[in-house]
Amino acid sequence: LNVPKIKDVKIHSDFWSRYISLVGNVVVPYQWEILNDKIEGVEKSSAIRNFKIAAGLEQGDFYGMVFQDSDVYKWLEAASYVLEANYNEDLDRKVNEVIDLIEKAQWEDGYINTYFTIKEPQNRWTNLQECHELYCAGHLIEAAVAYYLATGNDRLLNIARKFADHINNVFGPDEGKLKGYPGHQEIELALIKLYEVTKDERYLNLARYFIEERGKEPYYFDIEWEKRGRTEHWPGLIRNFGREYAQTHLPVRKQKEAVGHAVRATYMYSAMADIARITKDEELLETCKALFKDIVTRKMYITGGIGASAHGESFSFEYDLPNDRAYAETCASVGLIFFAHRMFLVDHNSYYYDVIEQILYNNIIGSMSLDGRSYFYVNPLEVIPKACEKRWDTQHVKVPRQRWFGCACCPPNVARLLSSIGKYIYAYSENELYVNLYISNEYEVDIGENKVKIILNSDYPFGDNVLLRINVKNPLAFDLKLRIPKWCVEYKVFVNGKEENNYKKEKEYVVINKTWKNNDEIFLNLITLPKRVKSHPRVKDNIGKVAIMKGPILFCLEEVDNGPNLHELFISKDSRLEIKFEEQILNGLYVVYADGYRIDEEDFGKELYREDYEYKLLPVKLKFIPYYAWANRGKNEMRVWINEI
Amino acid sequence: LNVPKIKDVKIHSDFWSRYISLVGNVVVPYQWEILNDKIEGVEKSSAIRNFKIAAGLEQGDFYGMVFQDSDVYKWLEAASYVLEANYNEDLDRKVNEVIDLIEKAQWEDGYINTYFTIKEPQNRWTNLQECHELYCAGHLIEAAVAYYLATGNDRLLNIARKFADHINNVFGPDEGKLKGYPGHQEIELALIKLYEVTKDERYLNLARYFIEERGKEPYYFDIEWEKRGRTEHWPGLIRNFGREYAQTHLPVRKQKEAVGHAVRATYMYSAMADIARITKDEELLETCKALFKDIVTRKMYITGGIGASAHGESFSFEYDLPNDRAYAETCASVGLIFFAHRMFLVDHNSYYYDVIEQILYNNIIGSMSLDGRSYFYVNPLEVIPKACEKRWDTQHVKVPRQRWFGCACCPPNVARLLSSIGKYIYAYSENELYVNLYISNEYEVDIGENKVKIILNSDYPFGDNVLLRINVKNPLAFDLKLRIPKWCVEYKVFVNGKEENNYKKEKEYVVINKTWKNNDEIFLNLITLPKRVKSHPRVKDNIGKVAIMKGPILFCLEEVDNGPNLHELFISKDSRLEIKFEEQILNGLYVVYADGYRIDEEDFGKELYREDYEYKLLPVKLKFIPYYAWANRGKNEMRVWINEI
Known part of the structure; x- marks a missing residue:
């Protein structure tokens, strides 16, 4: 199945347009100001300044988390989606300013990381467990792919490829290479995106290597720890969380329960689902299904939030879902959407979209204030403000939303998801078109060799009405697959005003196989109560x-x-x-x-x-x-x- | 009102005798072994060894908490009560061995503390906030008073007086003395006990000084912190808990809500109640009443446990009483019994004994295993063992009970309470006798100048029957005050087989004013369902x-x-x-x-x-x-x- 390009999906849903334009007009510009330390009274970022220092353009010291670079990359990715949907020169200029900095901060051999460049150039790749170099590299690659797809401009893509090539030279099964893998998974799914854009199989293989090497004995994170003299970047923290924290407790194919840090987990499962799809790896797919099921039937809040424990931002044990102490990190929900979407792409089941809808309409948009200027990192289901102030075990719950965070992973993650929401509405192949989310839009797609335009108008889920109009030059046969969300108590399908009963039902999709003519109209009555x-x-x-x-x-x-x-x-x-x-x-x-x-x-x-x-x-x-x-x-x-x- | 001597109350309740003999035959001997590091597989104590080192009898380093000495003192206190109830030479010999050590560990000027003697002799009295010197001194004084009352032997009392005199020379309002007070309250109530035994008013005045100085500005704990160069014994811990933690946030008379560390709080409130009683300080009594009410009507678990927060072992805010995350430290319940008992002594209300009963029959005896060999420090009301292992916010809940603790305050605290339980059964004055707990016993007391013997047989609270027989040489008039516990749905009083309706009811006491003759029999039918x-x-x-x-x-x-x-x-x-x-x-x-x-x-x-x-x-x-x-x-x-x- 193919995923739409963002630029091909013009969203005109009242509900979603507001969020999308908020991302374009408020969130992305606001985050730009924050990354540049121009907003008073919020947590200092220094993320752009770190690049300036690493690029040799400014003097000073690195500031922030060891993974501060990723804020810039996630912003770049969101900005790229905004550009793809709605090009604007000013934003593209800012993006290119950043690309200039990244280019200048890149080492001769391809390496990029402002923390290590500024503070510990001699210690590159010595602390994969704690120091997020591969994680940041992953976000750079995702941003590069996004910017390339948005604009056709390959500047950032080339920078990212050079870095990826360097990483491929450093890590892998060959003699003399490091047998390591990231302490925070992310680069795996990014390398797969890079593979899908470049068709360079080295990137796919490197992603697979990182996935398959994980959890093997001897334990790489102990080996590197011994090698660097048992130093810790976060003394007593990450190493003490134990091996489940970063899902290194077992080889991934043996993992059947979702454990540990929820963002690390879902990013890794996303890459696994991609690999299962691309390489038709049935065993890996079964593993992914088991993990998905474990999350959705035992560890997911009704908001779509996951990660019930603030300790290690992690999954708790089965059915342990306290409402007041929930962690339910925004990024983890974003990660679960990534995972669910990839599972749909390989398994084609409406079930995954029920989960995506649940997350999207609750935990995701709820994490942002209605003005787009403040965010939840933690998304509880029960709040008593006095308890958040007074009780140590609910102090991670910050109400109301905050404007920015010391660890600012969540806001840009939401921005990149919402600005790319068009990708999630449809999927298609040579002879079929899936309609997965009933968000009003116009979409132009090639089904086989033929241009098709879909005009979708919907008031779902508040109302019950979905109207699709199909524009084709010449009559065209394909399967139109309409998702029936699990919360529909009843539904009816009308084609050109006539109730249609002659359809197949496949994995909770109504499949209408028909030769579509121009201006054919499908009305879907989706009743939710x-x-x-x-x-x-x-x-x-x-x-x-x-x-x-x-x-x-x-x-x-x-x-x-x-x-x-x-x-x-x-x-x-x-x-x-x-x-x-x-x-x-x-x-x-x-x-x-x-x-x-x-x-x-x-x-x-x-x-x-x-x-x-x-x-x-x-x-x-x-x-x-x-x-x-x-x-x-x-x-x-x-x-x-x-x-x- | 006077409190019975332990030796005068011979308990023969099946239920309570088991606990009391457990303390005498198991707990005290077992704890002796532990204090001497003779039990394998439990937390090392080193408490006796620290005294040997401080006394110059052994080489080695101090081991344990800065307040490790208090384990020895609490054991001494419990052992003294055991001796008082039931003298045995072997135990007395052990007690005297310890007294020898304490004597040898005492400095010329009276100072005793093995931590400071061994590790930081130059730093005595420089860190009252964190280092528990006055707390340990308090427990020494309590032990000394207990041993003196039990045996008439004043060896330990003299050691304690010498230390108390030293403390009185170091602290107080006079020029040149330190204006400090304990970081963990305890010595205040101990000094009052010392005053009551010696009638030396300096001890009462010193106790009052410690109480009244607390919470004043400038803040003593900042002054001493600056003076010692801002060092911390527990970096980032106690000083970070804030001023409520040790109830130094306000002068005590302005404190109307129970906050902070629950043991510190109840020990302090106990001393305040004593002072209010002894000095007839109405304002202080009102403060005590407000604090007691705040605890009992807003912050006490139904078990009698207090301190709902593991963070700082402290009271949480009003009505915040989670069952699974309860802290409800055993020592805090012991402290609340101390406070309630003292409130009764000044306010003579049955209400205080309802609280004492509730704590005693639930949190206190529930903290100990039925074999007396293992203990709860934390007393939850809901336990799921998997959650205690897996969730960070219930990891303070250890199930089942543990044999000993790194911070071993609770087991000896329970031991000293249970071994002195006789003190709580009655209270008396010149012309009245209160019967507060219906624990079967024989009690000899002087009412005025006259010897009275009370034989009490009861199956309360499991059964409904309380039978009292009064032995007097000559007929004697006094008020017999029988407590009617709040959980009685109905009660009847019979005197010599005839229902008695001609009594006053005062503060939930049935007051029978009568000239008692030998062998008068009172039958109290206390129905609980x-x-x-x-x-x-x-x-x-x-x-x-x-x-x-x-x-x-x-x-x-x-x-x-x-x-x-x-x-x-x-x-x-x-x-x-x-x-x-x-x-x-x-x-x-x-x-x-x-x-x-x-x-x-x-x-x-x-x-x-x-x-x-x-x-x-x-x-x-x-x-x-x-x-x-x-x-x-x-x-x-x-x-x-x-x-x-």
């Missing part, structure tokens, strides 16, 4: 509680609408869930009203414990807003899972 | 849940009786709570049976989330055991608060 959702009984914090969803949209209660102490509220089992659009709230939101109760504190009195007492319940109207819109009205309580009575 | 208890609705983790209590006895579910995943169990609202004694379980326990349900996991299926689903409930019989007996049948799940349906 507000629903109570329960979680698996093993999830101990959710017993007796429900969450409200409509389609992929998760709702939550906020203090500003429902008063404080949200845990004292109950939703009535027999209440209707009334959804309506309210214009006056945050520029317009769909909200859900339900009947419920609030415990009468007065009636309980002042003692801490009472015998033989029933709480007195006072009827209240509960008001839920979409989770993605929470924490946009000041610091206040929020709750996804609500008691049911 | 198994009850469902709910917590204040602000306690968010307990919504929808109940705990089962009978009188002060809290019950819990264990996996060994009820299967795994205890959170999937529900107790039925209309179930009878059937209590019965079962001989075959842990040598006999009262257990509670109730009807309930278990969620059918199979019916839910393998997905993580389901729309519009109701859990299928399978009927089960629930079996509760007393909380104090949990974790005596291997590592397994435990739960106090159970879902109700």
Whole structure:
């Protein structure tokens, strides 16, 4: 299956255009200012300055995390997507300024990393476990591929290839090469992108090498540690997290449970899925399926967040999904979308897109404030601001969103995802077109040799209507594959105004095989209703509680609408869930009203414990807003899972 | 009011005699072996060896915590109580061996502390905030008073007085003296004990000085920190916890909320209550009442545990009482008993004893294994062993109990409390006798000038019967004040077989004013029933849940009786709570049976989330055991608060 080019998908969804233009008009420019240290009162970045110093253009010391370069690369990647969708000279000029710096910071042999160039040039490649050189290289390669695909300009691509060639000379199975692999996976999926653009198989092979070498004995990270005299970049931290942290506890094919750092994990699984697809490696595909299933059926919050433990930003054990202490790092959700998308490309199942939708509409867009200027790194499902201040075990939860972070991986990761969202809407081959996300857009694609234009208008998931118009020069036969999201309670398909019942259903796709004529119109009626959702009984914090969803949209209660102490509220089992659009709230939101109760504190009195007492319940109207819109009205309580009575 | 001497109260309660003889026959001897490093496979103590080194009898280095000496002193105190109740020569010989060592380790000027003597003799009194010199001195004084009261032997008392005199020369308001106070409160209450034994007012005044100086500006702990060149004994730890940690954030009279390290807090409040009583300081008493109320009505687990946060072993904010992450340090509960007892002595209210009973029957005896050989430092209300291993935020919960600790404050603290439990049963004055705990015993006391013997037989709280016989030589008038515990649903008083209705009720005491004749018999029928208890609705983790209590006895579910995943169990609202004694379980326990349900996991299926689903409930019989007996049948799940349906 092929993935659309971003430039070929013109999104005109009211809902998504707002986010995309926010990325183009606010997020990318704002992050540019931050990378250049021009915003007061936020965490200093120094990321561009580090490049200037490494390039010999400025004097000074390196500042920031050892992986600070990756902020620049992720920005470049997002900027490239913005350029691809909507070229603008000013942004391209900024991108080229950065490319100039990267070029100048590149060593003769191809190596690039500002931390090592400035601080420890003699120690290149001596601490793969902790120092993120290959991780940063991966983000450079992703940015280079993105910029090349966006503009056709191969300047950055050549820089990246030269670095990749250097890495290929340093690492690999051949005698004299290092037998290492990254401490933070990322370069594997990047090398595959580089392979797909250049068709140079060395990059694919190097990616496979990094994947297959991982978890073997003797343990490379001990070998390099001994070799460098047992020094640590982060003393007592990364090495102490143990081998599961970076998924080096087993050879990857033996890994059947998702463990350790959730971003490292999903980036690696993404590369594994790519390799399984490209090399038709069935065993590796089965491994990927097992890992995906483990995440989605045992370790994923209903928001699409993953990584339940702040300790090592990692997966916790099965069904351990506390709401208040969730880590659910934004980047990990981005990583899970990468993984799910690649699984779809090899397995063609709607199931993967159910997960993508769930993540996208909740954890991803919820991580950003509605003005695009502040972000969550950690995405909890229950917040009591006082607990975040006072309790050590919820101090990683920062409310409301922050403007920037010392470790600023998440905001640019969201930017690069949202600016490339068009890629996720469709997939196609010689004789088929998958429609996966019902985001209004116009798309031009070659099916076989023939140009096809799709005009998609949809109000899904808030409404039920999807209208597709097909423009072709000459009638053309292909399979139109329409995804039926799992939350549809009912659906109908109409072709040119007539209900169509003569279709196959494959892996939750309606497959319409037809010779399409110009202006053929397909109407898809996808009915989703507000629903109570329960979680698996093993999830101990959710017993007796429900969450409200409509389609992929998760709702939550906020203090500003429902008063404080949200845990004292109950939703009535027999209440209707009334959804309506309210214009006056945050520029317009769909909200859900339900009947419920609030415990009468007065009636309980002042003692801490009472015998033989029933709480007195006072009827209240509960008001839920979409989770993605929470924490946009000041610091206040929020709750996804609500008691049911 | 006067407190009984331990030797005057001969306990013959089956229930309590077991604990007391465990302390005498197992705990104290076992701890002696540990203090002498004679037990393999437990945390090394070195506490006695440190004294040998400080005394010049051995070569070597100090080992252990800076407050390691206090383990020896707490052991001495417990041993003294054991001796007082039941003299035995072998134990007294061991005690005197230790006294020899302490004497030899004492400096010419009276100073004693093995850490400073061995490691930093030049730095005495330079780091009160972190280094526990005054804390250890306090425990020495408590031990000395205990040994003197037990045996009349004043050897250790003289050593302690010499040290106290030295401290009085070093600290105080006079010119040239240090204006400091302890970083860990303890010496204040010890000095008051020393004052009460010696009647030397300097000790009372010094205690008051330490209390009143606390929290004043300029901040002494900054002054000494500057003076010693900003060094830290525990870098980044204690100083970083902030001023609330050691209750130095405000002058004590302005403190109305219990905050910070829970042991430090309760030890300090105990001294404050003593001072309020002795000096008739109404303002200080009001402060104590406010603090006590804050703890008991907002910050105390139903087990009597306090300190909801592992971070700084401290109180969390009001109503923040998570069950799985509880800290509820054993020592803090001991401290709260000290505080409650002293509050009773000044305020004469049964309310304080309700709290003492609740702590004693649950957190205190539950902290020790039934064989007396292993202990909880942390006392959770909900345990999933896998979470304790895997989650960083429950790693402080160690199950099952451990044999000893690197920081071994708790086991000797329990030992000294249990071995002195007789002191808590009664209180008396010239013309009144309070009966506070219904623990079977014989007690000889002088009421006024007259010898009175009380023979108390009781099966409370498991049974309902309390029988008191009074032996007097000549008829004697005094008020007999019988405490009516708050959990009594009904009570009746019979005097010599006839129901007595002609009594006053004062602060939940039945006050029988009568001229007592020899062999007068009072029968008290105190009916307690198994009850469902709910917590204040602000306690968010307990919504929808109940705990089962009978009188002060809290019950819990264990996996060994009820299967795994205890959170999937529900107790039925209309179930009878059937209590019965079962001989075959842990040598006999009262257990509670109730009807309930278990969620059918199979019916839910393998997905993580389901729309519009109701859990299928399978009927089960629930079996509760007393909380104090949990974790005596291997590592397994435990739960106090159970879902109700």
